[in-house]
Amino acid sequence: MQAEEFLLVQDLVRTFAGRHRVESADLEPSARAAAQKALGELGLAELRGSSPPAATVQECALLAEEHGSQPLTTSLLGTVLLAPELLRLLGDGAAPEVGTTPTIALARDLRFPGPPGDGLVAWDCEGADRALCVAPDGTVTSAELGPAVPAADLLRGIRSVPPGSPAATVGRLGPEQLTHWQAYALVLLSSELVGAARSFVRQSVEYARERRQYGRSIGSFQAVQHLLADATVLVEAGTSATRYAAWCLDNQPPARALTAARVAKAEVNASALDAVSIGMQVFGGIAQTWEHVAHLYLRKVLLGTTTLATTADLLTTLAEPETAR
Amino acid sequence: MNDTPLDFGDPADLDDLRRRFRAWLAEHPLPERGADEPLPTFLHRWHRQLHSGGWVGLDVPQVYGGQGLSTLHQVAISDELGAGAAPGIPRIGYLAHALMEFASEEQRQRWLPRMLAGEDVWCQGFSEPGAGSDLAGMSTTATREGDHYIVNGQKLWTSYAQYSGLCLLLARTDRSAPAHTSISAFALPLDRAGVTVRPLRAANGDDEFCELFLDDVRIEESERIGAEGNGWPLAMTTVSYERNALDTGHISKYGLLVERLRRAARDRRDELPDGLRSEIGRCFVDYEVLVAHAARRTAERLAGRTAGPESSYDKLLMTRTEQRLYETALRVFPEELFGDGGNGAEGGELFGEYLYSRAASVYGGTSQIQRNIIAKQVLGLPSAR
Ligand SMILES: Cc1cc2nc3c(=O)[nH]c(=O)nc-3n(C[C@H](O)[C@H](O)[C@H](O)COP(=O)(O)OP(=O)(O)OC[C@H]3O[C@@H](n4cnc5c(N)ncnc54)[C@H](O)[C@@H]3O)c2cc1C
Numbered sequence: 273m274q275a276e277e278f279l280l281v282q283d284l285v286r287t288f289a290g291r292h293r294v295e296s297a298d299l300e301p302s303a304r305a306a307a308q309k310a311l312g313e314l315g316l317a318e319l320r321g322s323s324p325p326a327a328t329v330q331e332c333a334l335l336a337e338e339h340g341s342q343p344l345t346t347s348l349l350g351t352v353l354l355a356p357e358l359l360r361l362l363g364d365g366a367a368p369e370v371g372t373t374p375t376i377a378l379a380r381d382l383r384f385p386g387p388p389g390d391g392l393v394a395w396d397c398e399g400a401d402r403a404l405c406v407a408p409d410g411t412v413t414s415a416e417l418g419p420a421v422p423a424a425d426l427l428r429g430i431r432s433v434p435p436g437s438p439a440a441t442v443g444r445l446g447p448e449q450l451t452h453w454q455a456y457a458l459v460l461l462s463s464e465l466v467g468a469a470r471s472f473v474r475q476s477v478e479y480a481r482e483r484r485q486y487g488r489s490i491g492s493f494q495a496v497q498h499l500l501a502d503a504t505v506l507v508e509a510g511t512s513a514t515r516y517a518a519w520c521l522d523n524q525p526p527a528r529a530l531t532a533a534r535v536a537k538a539e540v541n542a543s544a545l546d547a548v549s550i551g552m553q554v555f556g557g558i559a560q561t562w563e564h565v566a567h568l569y570l571r572k573v574l575l576g577t578t579t580l581a582t583t584a585d586l587l588t589t590l591a592e593p594e595t596a597r
Numbered sequence: 598m599n600d601t602p603l604d605f606g607d608p609a610d611l612d613d614l615r616r617r618f619r620a621w622l623a624e625h626p627l628p629e630r631g632a633d634e635p636l637p638t639f640l641h642r643w644h645r646q647l648h649s650g651g652w653v654g655l656d657v658p659q660v661y662g663g664q665g666l667s668t669l670h671q672v673a674i675s676d677e678l679g680a681g682a683a684p685g686i687p688r689i690g691y692l693a694h695a696l697m698e699f700a701s702e703e704q705r706q707r708w709l710p711r712m713l714a715g716e717d718v719w720c721q722g723f724s725e726p727g728a729g730s731d732l733a734g735m736s737t738t739a740t741r742e743g744d745h746y747i748v749n750g751q752k753l754w755t756s757y758a759q760y761s762g763l764c765l766l767l768a769r770t771d772r773s774a775p776a777h778t779s780i781s782a783f784a785l786p787l788d789r790a791g792v793t794v795r796p797l798r799a800a801n802g803d804d805e806f807c808e809l810f811l812d813d814v815r816i817e818e819s820e821r822i823g824a825e826g827n828g829w830p831l832a833m834t835t836v837s838y839e840r841n842a843l844d845t846g847h848i849s850k851y852g853l854l855v856e857r858l859r860r861a862a863r864d865r866r867d868e869l870p871d872g873l874r875s876e877i878g879r880c881f882v883d884y885e886v887l888v889a890h891a892a893r894r895t896a897e898r899l900a901g902r903t904a905g906p907e908s909s910y911d912k913l914l915m916t917r918t919e920q921r922l923y924e925t926a927l928r929v930f931p932e933e934l935f936g937d938g939g940n941g942a943e944g945g946e947l948f949g950e951y952l953y954s955r956a957a958s959v960y961g962g963t964s965q966i967q968r969n970i971i972a973k974q975v976l977g978l979p980s981a982r
Binding site for chain 1: 600601602603604605606856859860862863866871874875877878879881882885886888889890892893907910913914965967968969971972973975976977978979980981
């Protein structure tokens with residue numbers, strides 16, 4: 273995209289996020305639907321829908337950061353950025369189902385799907401009516417959605433995939449495409465989590481400036497300052513890692529991009545969670561209430577750290593040199 | 598503030614520079630170190646050799662003996678040296694920046710070409726026994742007497758002073774003014790009467806830092822860098838460059854050790870416990886994040902966003918990477934805890950490097966001081982008083 277055009281789109285997402293952010297954990301189904309409809313009207317699914325894509329992965333990653341910065345129930349990742357990318361990769365070989373809005377399917381524990389036959393869920397499925405599953409061999413199938421699956425993250429919609437539901441084969445990704453797909457999914461999820469951590473840390477810094485105890489602002493206590501400085505460095509580390517990995521997807525071979533994406537997810541799994549935990553500590557008791565947004569951020573980041581790939585998965589893989597090297 | 602896409606890639610001419618440097622290096626390999634040759638003397642020879650090939654001061658303008666290229670070019674050379682396990686260019690980058698920014702035209706021409714060529718070796722005389730983190734509390738004085746100053750005081754931790762000809766010295770020129778406007782910077786020749794240099798032995802056995810005693814030392818006005826009372830901003834520029842991820846050749850050295858650990862994880866898959874294997878994975882993550890972070894800071898710099906107090910992020914991330922890396926390396930190679938490192942300091946070479954990694958959270962401003970800087974200067978949190 274042109275620089276000015278990107279700024280406009282980024283601004284659109286920011287305005288959208290400010291308008292549709294939820295203020296508490298008591299979520300209205302009608303508000304969820306309305307927000308998703310409003311997101312759909314921004315037309316962002318086009319960004320990666322065409323070949324070649326209109327937006328770079330780095331641009332999409334920045335938009336995902338923006339979306340992550342507010343507590344939102346909308347599915348930007350599943351329905352707007354991930355499923356369209358999958359269909360784009362499949363290209364003309366895909367047999368798209370006209371009139372449907374797919375999201376993506378993950379294993380029941382939210383990792384990348386395992387071999388066929390293992391249970392699946394539809395992830396980040398607000399507004400979706402199908403789920404695309406990428407099997408370890410690259411085969412892509414489309415499944416129907418069952419009832420909602422309650423989970424720790426109150427914002428992100430998850431639905432079951434009925435075990436008996438007939439799965440239609442949509443197409444098949446080649447090895448490089450599969451690598452690209454995994455890297456892309458890891459980077460965009462990491463970006464959303466880093467956006468959440470950055471925003472929550474910023475809110476806790478503002479709170480530290482305003483809240484007074486012992487006749488002074490709590491942000492003047494060095495113990496609090498060092499917590500917030502550490503949280504800031506963690507957010508910066510996650511930001512550098514995700515943006516670099518996104519750039520690799522735009523400019524480097526898929527294998528290199530996958531390594532960078534795994535690094536980014538491993539960093540963010542640790543740093544986003546630590547940063548949010550620090551932010552909560554700085555808020556004190558107020559952040560422990562149902563009404564406060566803190567737990568919405570915490571829930572999202574916590575479940576996000578186990579989504580697609582856990583820290584243990586990633587560190588074990590990254591511990592050894594890439595075989596190709 | 599808007600975050601916009603950045604180009605993390607190398608500019609096209611860097612590839613060419615790297616190729617030319619590798620070719621040069623193949624013809625001018627690292628010299629043999631003499632049996633009794635102290636490391637700094639050996640490194641000094643290496644510095645001169647690199648300079649003779651035109652590989653020092655790439656980012657310094659040609660009038661001052663450099664090549665007039667960009668920081669990126671110098672970083673690429675550091676990178677190549679680190680990746681080839683060769684010692685880096687002596688760390689003069691931040692001193693050169695301080696001189697370029699604060700010295701007079703005449704002084705820049707006098708000192709910079711000789712600094713780059715290795716004809717003058719400089720050290721940094723900032724810290725004192727009573728002024729470490731609280732650098733502004735220094736008590737060394739430079740009292741004006743007509744066209745010169747008389748300096749009295751003591752400096753501490755002055756790295757490699759025993760091998761240096763000149764010292765970038767901070768001293769108080771005004772005892773009544775507030776600290777930050779009363780400190781001045783000087784270029785002090787260490788062979789001047791009244792200067793005593795006493796080396797201190799570091800925990801890893803190396804002779805790195807020194808004590809510097811200054812008794813009625815005469816410094817000429819022409820040896821003062823910048824205006825009187827302008828030493829503080831010079832000092833801050835120096836340390837902020839020193840913290841910057843870009844200006845140090847460490848990163849690619851970490852990369853070599855990380856790859857060594859990853860090969861061990863592969864070759865000793867059944868022997869190393871899972872916990873240690875994931876710790877190796879974590880070291881690789883730290884290293885790659887640091888590479889990504891340095892690339893982002895370079896790209897931001899090229900996009901016109903300059904290095905400010907954010908260089909404290911770099912320092913903390915480098916410290917995290919280095920300290921975890923050496924801790925893990927000793928657990929993967931426990932045999933390094935035994936033997937003699939060669940300087941009578943007990944323990945293998947890796948153990949010596951491990952000990953040095955402990956200093957990463959102290960030199961260039963401690964980790965606590967970096968956090969103070971982030972809290973106050975980046976986050977704008979209020980002061981205690
Ligand atoms: C290997 C090495 C090389 C060095 N080379 C040089 C050199 O070439 N030239 C030079 O001038 N100096 C050099 N130094 C000195 C270095 O800059 C100082 O050691 C450093 O600034 C810390 O000062 P200090 O040792 O006096 O510790 P102190 O300042 O006494 O600190 C002791 C402890 O108190 C903490 N502390 C102090 N103040 C605060 C505060 N406000 N808030 C929170 N915590 C605080 C510190 O973080 C630290 O943990 C070198 C040091 C080392 C280790």
